[in-house]
Amino acid sequence: MAIRFYNSLTNQTEDFQPLEAGVVRMYSCGPTVYDFAHIGNFRSFLFADLIRRFLEVMGNDVTHIMNITDVGHMTDDHLADGGGEDKMEAAAKRLKEDKKSGKVPDGAIENPDDPYQVAQFFTDAFLEDSRKLGLKIAFEYPQNIPHATNHIQDMQEMIDELIKSGHAYVGPDGAVYYSVESFPKYGSLSGNTLDQLREGSGGRVQQNDQASKKHPADFLLWKPDQSHIMKWDSPWGMGYPGWHIECSVMARKLLGRDVIDIHTGGEDLIFPHHECEIAQSCGASGEDHFARFWMHARFLMVEGEKMSKSKGNFYTVRDVLGGKVTGREVHPAVLRYELIRSHYGSNMNFTEKGLKDSAAAVRKLNEFNAMLEAKTGGEAAEVDNSHPVLAGFLGALSDNLNISGALGVLFPWMSGPHENPQESLAVLRTINRILDVAPMEHAEELQSESSDAGGFDPAELCKGIDDARANKDYGRADELRNQLQDAGYEVRNSPEGTIATKQLA
RNA sequence: GGUGCGGUAGCCAAGUGGCCUAAGGCGAUGGAUUGCAAAUCCAUUAUUCGCGGGUUCGAAUCCCGCUCGCACCUCCA
Structure with a gap:
């Protein structure tokens, strides 16, 4: 069964083979920790989780790394003068307000003026949400979820390599920039050319921001800035790293290779973030590739519209689980299922109706599981992936993660006869290693037998x-x-x- | 303007040249069951795949044109 994935790098669906047989090294762009993560973030993270779990069931040993971006970048970081508001300061301001209004409980964060505490607060919130939604990697913190701020030294080393190899230069303003003209392949992931980028920059980028750069698309690697809330000493002065360098550095360091198998992220990261990562990593390593497969999840819409704070359709994970959409608490398995059930390559439309549909599906799956557990006493037979149902299910996923096709195998099988419940249980357990909804590992029981507070029994x-x-x-x-x-x-x-x-x- | 993705039943969605008079799920309708419901089970629910041409013995699937939607090109998953 050949595994085929759509590769954003070539815009083609290609056979996937890890560089080292049976071992997959993958890296996923993780969250910034200036706020609670929203369901769109999690669609992307769960997409990575789905790949990882699928590859594991297919017999691979997967090392998955996801970063925590906790460097306090500026809201206008892309500008050469690093203008705008410091994101960490903005987060601190919000936290202080939330603390006052009681939205954030007392003691949850001691000192919001300490950026490391702010970062840790939102990191913890992210990990909590992630574990609820069954992100496997969240149970591998901190070893596989590195903080950018713990790798500043490594970033400086790569910046130094890039300067030495002629891919980076110190501008007249003292900042270190990557020279896109030194890397002929710049633009190959996003389909941009340097000329287009030069034109595209016209009118949008202010002249004075460009003064220190050789090319408008050159991007920041290190910014000397004494006033920045988080700053580190460096050969180029006290300051902070550019926002692309951390991924190149941590992927190399934690995956132990210059060339990795898979890199995932949201579609918006294709340009400029991933384009810049490729330039940095390949510039430093001299290799043709950074990641051999780039996979990107399309955006999530809410009731047909782009999610945005101003439209009021902006949901964090805790909003949804707490009942902001449906008016009653939502079980994490339901949100997990809802976010993984549609193909990552299309925009997904998150709706209240969809969420309720997912609840029905999750309940059905769990009842099916409970029935098999009861019939077998929990004793499953031995099956391998050649079992017809698994072959169908995994075969669909092998085709660029065709989850609908896979579910189209699962549901009819479920309602069919199950003369050998031990075998069926084994099949379901294998499928659930990927779906993780029936039952959901690490989640609270789906059926609460206990009596509610207030004498309601x-x-x-x-x-x-x-x-x-x-x-x-x-x-x-x-x-x-x-x-x-x-x-x-x-x-x-x-x-x-x-x-x-x-x-x- | 450039780049990429997509338009399949009320909704979600698979299928990318013959097995398609198009999976699967939700919903709806009828029936069994029920005190009535719910759950469950059975049945029905697109002769048609955005529109118009073309290629072919044969197209939802290939080609051309049009049209609509989304995304990125600027912080964003």
Whole structure:
């Protein structure tokens, strides 16, 4: 079964083979930690998670690295004078307000004026969200999730290499720039040419920002700036690194290679970020490639519109899980499923209806799992990937991660007969190593049996319904059922009597 | 203006030359079941694939033109 992925570098779907058989080295651009991550961020992170889990089930040993960008970049970092507001300061300001208003609990962060504390606060929030959504890499912190600020020295070393090899220069303003003209392939990932970039820069980039650069597309590697909130000593003065260099450096260092197998990120990162990474890494290594496969997730839309704070359709993970979309709590497995069920190569439209559809699918999968577990006592048979259902499921994913095709194999199989439940359980478990929703590892139980606070006891109400029905007091039974439903429970009959399960979304 | 992706049923979405009179899911409708519901099960739900040409024995799938949507080219996943 050949694995084929769409490679943004060649704009073609190509056979995927890791450089070293059975070992995959992949790098994913991670979050900036100036705020809570939103569901669009997580679509991209979950897309990387899906690749990783799929490759593992296919028998590969995958090393996955994802960075935490905690260097306090400027909002206008792309400008040569590094103007604008410091993102870390802006984050601190927000945190202080949130602390006052009680949105951030007391003690969650001691001193918002310490940028490292701000970064750690949002890093922790990111890790918490990630673990809830089943991002495997989040359980590998900190070893596989490096902080940029822990690699400043390494960045300086690469900058030095680039200067020595003629790919970088110190401008008249003292800043270190990468010279795009020194790297003929600059633009090959995004389809830009230097001429186009020069034209495109007209009118948008202010003249004085360009004065120190040899070419308008030259980008910052090190900016001497005493006033910056986070700053480090360097051969080019006290200052901070450019925002592309960290990925080149950490990928090389943690994956131990100049050429890696897969690099992922959101589509917006193709240019300039990934273009610049390639220039830096290849400039430093002399290799033809940095990553052999570049894979990019398309943007997520919300109810047909681009997500933006001003439109009010901007959701963080905690917003969605907390019920901001549906009006009731959403189980993490539902959001995970919703964010991975559509193909990464198309824009996904996040809707309330879609979320509810996903809840139904997740519930179905979990009930199927529970049925098999009960029938087998948890004893699964041995199956390998040649099992027809797995071959179909994995075969679809092998075709550039065709998740719809894969689910199109899973669902009909699920509702078919299962004469050998031990075998079926083994198949489901393998599939769930990729989907991680039935059951979701590390997540709280899907069915909360415990009684809620405030004296609301679903089990008690269920018993009341059964008693009322036994007495043919249907008015009473309906009343109790309504109470449960209003509280967000699904109510149904079973041979053991009435059962109430919490709605998943 | 440049670059890339896409327009398939009410919605999501697979299929990229014959097995397609087009997977799968959701929804809807009818039936079984139920005190009524829910859940479950069964059945039905696109002769048609943005529009117009063309190539071919044969096209949703290839070519040309048009059109609409999205994204990037500037911080953004």
